[in-house]
Amino acid sequence: MAIEFPIELAALRNTFTQIEAVLDPTSLRERIADLEKQAAAPDLWDDQENAQAVTSALSAANSELARVTGFERRIEDLEVLVEMGEEADDADTLAEAEVELEKLRKDLSAMEVRTLMSGEWDERNAVVTIRSGAGGDDATDFAEMLMRMYLRWAERHGYQTKVLDTSYAEGAGIKSATFEVNAPYAFGTLSVEAGTHRLARISPFGSADKRQTSFAAVEVIPQIESTDHIEVPESEIKVDVFRSSGPGGQSVNTTDSAVRLTHLPTGIVVSMQDEKSQIQNRAAAMRVLQSRLLLLKKEQEAAQKKELAGDIKASWGDQMRSYFLYGQQLVKDLRTGYEVGNPQIVFDGDLDGLIDAGIRWRRAQQSQQD
Structure with a gap:
């Protein structure tokens, strides 16, 4: 059955327009301009954590914009390819257009999924x-x-x-x-x-x-960010240090560089051993602990809201x-x-x-x- 290219191309355009409305390239460009301004600050690397956050956000925003604009070009190129194939009645060109059409469908579907993620x-x-x-x-x-x-x-x-x-x-x-x-x-x-x-x-x-x-x-x-401000008092944390180990308990480190943090009020335990020093492992463990506490806080708030609303349905279920x-x-x-x-x-x-x-x-x- 021959592909109805005008119908398929119109459907692609419609899907892309909906995705573009959610991703908002104009706002994305404004965000990139702001991040570029921050990245150009002479004192940017005085705060390395903030500098890494800025440069990472800039890279991600540029990649996102490139994806959106790239789809626009690919659809336009496909429209030209179809036009050339139909005018010349060229079966090879139309077959090439059919392959690209399928690729675009798949890639647009993946990008559409991104628009379904709106959580905090x-x-x-x-x-x-x-x-x-x-x-x-x-x-x-x-x-x-x-x-x-x-x-x-x-x-x-x-x-x-x-x-x-x-x-x-x-x-x-x-x-x-x-x-x-x-x-x-x-x-x-x-x-x-x-x-x-x-x-x-x-x-x-x-x-x-x-x-x-x-x-x-x-x-x-x-992952926790510096702006989240999850305070964890030292009195609420039990710290244990031990030697990192490999498969079967084989020691891979001759110093007590691995760290285990236990959050006493919740019982949450976090262990880190893949960094080179005890200080680095403790910092990494604290970031993960803060992330878990942040998520726990959000879950408790959501559960409380559901209870107040009379909605006591469980979430997805374990298996x-x-x-x-x-x-x-x-x-x-x-x-x-x-x-x-x-x-x-x-x-x-x-x-x-x-x-x-x-x-x-x-x-x-x-x-x-x-």
Whole structure:
């Protein structure tokens, strides 16, 4: 069936116009001009933390504007290509236009998802923590598989990551790991991955060749910023120092540089061991602790508002996705119903379909509650 290019091009234009209205290139240019002015200040690097925030925000804003203007050019180029192909009745040119049309559809869909993120902290970097659950060696191995999956996803998109802490299991895999993903809307994007993940497979660690089910928990919090002003009194923190260790408990550091902070009022525990010094690890641990306290405060406020409004519905529920590595070979999101029939590509970082479906599902849930 031949493609109706005029209809398809009009649909692309309509989608792009809606996206452009939300992203607002004019305001984006004004923001870039303001950030460029701040970046040009001679005393910018007197405050390194602020300087890094300004330069990072400027880079992100420029990238966002380039994406929007780039789509405008691509649509115009496609319109010209279609016109040339139809005038010359050139099948090869029209086939090329069809390929570009499909690419534009896919890329516009991804950008449209960005417009669905309007949460208070959606624009921020993300701090992801993965913890193994029930399932013994299979669970700790699964936790490591998930960590690799998210790091590969970030790598595919060119996002910077930094591993902050890794607690290795005595057998296979990891007990837990914490890492940062530094990218525009990293928190808004990855927050739909929070919850309990379930793996079902024939265990490579057992001798009976029986199916093993194991679990791992994923936590996603926004990265703290200097403007958040979350005060944590020293009297509320217990500090422990210890030596960093590698797989199987092997020591990788001969000094007590690793730091564990326990927030006494809430019981929140944060460990850091991947920085070079105790001071750096403590600073990194404090940032993550502040982020968790910030999110906890927001959750408590939201819960209180729901209670006052008479809305006592729970959130998504813990078990949000299952990975089947036997028989049917399937990854299924239990909230959205989205399925991928090739688990290996998912574990290799091909998560965009699952994440986009999660973001659209979340927006639909929010609309129902409004």
